[in-house]
Amino acid sequence: MQYYYHDQNNRLVIPNAGVLNPLTRTVRAYDVEIFQGKISALRPTPKEDCYLTPGFINTHVHFTMQGGLKLSEAKNLLQNSPQQALELAISHAKKTLAAGITTVVDKGPPGVLNTINFYNEFSKYDPNKVPTTLYSNYTLSYKGAAFADEYTKMIASASELEETLQTMYANGSKIIKIIPETELEAENQYIWVLPEEFLEQISNFASKHKMLTAMHGKGSKAIDMAIKYKINHVEHALQASDAQLKELQSNKTSIDITLEGFARRLQAAKLFPTKSLAYHEYEWEQARNLFHRLCSLNQGKAYHYLNFASDAGSHNTPHASLEELTIMKQLGLEAWEVLRAATINGATSLNLQHEIGVIDVHFNADLILWNKNPLEVLDHDPTTLAQHIANVIKNGNPLW
Ligand SMILES: [Zn+2]
Numbered sequence: 001m002q003y004y005y006h007d008q009n010n011r012l013v014i015p016n017a018g019v020l021n022p023l024t025r026t027v028r029a030y031d032v033e034i035f036q037g038k039i040s041a042l043r044p045t046p047k048e049d050c051y052l053t054p055g056f057i058n059t060h061v062h063f064t065m066q067g068g069l070k071l072s073e074a075k076n077l078l079q080n081s082p083q084q085a086l087e088l089a090i091s092h093a094k095k096t097l098a099a100g101i102t103t104v105v106d107k108g109p110p111g112v113l114n115t116i117n118f119y120n121e122f123s124k125y126d127p128n129k130v131p132t133t134l135y136s137n138y139t140l141s142y143k144g145a146a147f148a149d150e151y152t153k154m155i156a157s158a159s160e161l162e163e164t165l166q167t168m169y170a171n172g173s174k175i176i177k178i179i180p181e182t183e184l185e186a187e188n189q190y191i192w193v194l195p196e197e198f199l200e201q202i203s204n205f206a207s208k209h210k211m212l213t214a215m216h217g218k219g220s221k222a223i224d225m226a227i228k229y230k231i232n233h234v235e236h237a238l239q240a241s242d243a244q245l246k247e248l249q250s251n252k253t254s255i256d257i258t259l260e261g262f263a264r265r266l267q268a269a270k271l272f273p274t275k276s277l278a279y280h281e282y283e284w285e286q287a288r289n290l291f292h293r294l295c296s297l298n299q300g301k302a303y304h305y306l307n308f309a310s311d312a313g314s315h316n317t318p319h320a321s322l323e324e325l326t327i328m329k330q331l332g333l334e335a336w337e338v339l340r341a342a343t344i345n346g347a348t349s350l351n352l353q354h355e356i357g358v359i360d361v362h363f364n365a366d367l368i369l370w371n372k373n374p375l376e377v378l379d380h381d382p383t384t385l386a387q388h389i390a391n392v393i394k395n396g397n398p399l400w
Helices: 072-081 082-097 115-122 158-170 196-208 222-229 243-250 260-272 279-296 321-328 334-348 374-380 384-388
Strands: 012-021 026-035 038-044 050-054 054-059 101-106 132-135 139-141 177-178 183-186 189-192 212-217 235-238 254-256 367-370 389-394
Touching: 012 139, 012 189, 050 334, 054 254, 054 334, 072 082, 082 101, 082 334, 139 374, 158 196, 177 196, 183 279, 189 222, 196 212, 212 222, 212 243, 222 235, 222 243, 243 279, 243 334, 254 389, 260 279, 260 334, 321 334, 334 374, 384 389
Parallel strands: 012 050, 054 101, 101 132, 139 177, 177 212, 212 235, 235 254
Antiparallel strands: 012 026, 026 038, 050 367, 183 189, 367 389
């Protein structure tokens, strides 16, 4: 069924669209008119034939990675067949857009070779066919940190850091991703290894150049540092206490838990039993516990800056999936709040709240057309959410 037409002025019109607004928690019917990539008019109508939400924003993906079990495969492909790696990344991006995800943050590649060139090439691709992609050209780490050596850009000195940050800025990075701590160690500790002055330098550089900072921060010390240096996105946040969560919230820090990533890694660990099963069980339990606390942090109301962030592309975690949202709903977040996380919260966390994340006049026409109210789907059978997408509109252009 076609839910749109072009009028005599060649404007795209979606008639009788039930527009969902998570801020006001309302569904209102409009004829939605789109011109030159923007929403140009909303005219009230008496009935709904379809539903419309802003396109979703996934703030944690890795288009350079396949979602398979071996990170080394993705790294080898980037190093040895960069053209093939680029084509693969674009195919992930196209599928992601078709799943309703119209903006993403690519949190960096595995390995450091060819990646500046990679993202420059990637960003030349047709912007109507792939999500708007903000990226971190490198993943910054320090000796001893998780994924250090092989998969990240290890920083050894302040001058090297400065040079790397300048390169990232000059090559279009809007976000700086940092891995400052180890993997899970004895007694369930993640050990902080990054010299604090490096974090200070990154934080200063980011604010001077209007870039965002994202920290892989599972341990308690990382959360303290994220609070102190007002990091924009804290990823995972597994050991954050309620008091720390409140401080993060007062800094307007987004939390990108990546529930799907943790669930999928545990699933893989069970299928292919290794010594790491206990490790993945611990992280999933922590993620679930943290999420429960986040859902009711403000006297029963949710943390204000929860994002849709899945870690798509990493170990066993697929691209183009809405499972993060269905897990959020299943773990107790209200459907309206899930929608808010996937739209307004993501936009705000990227400083794009005046362009995307809301359906209103002058906003970008990045939209999902649904054949059913997605909130009802989330309430009754969240796992079928993706099946109710009737179309995706990117920059005012319907995908099909
Ligand atoms: Zn990741």
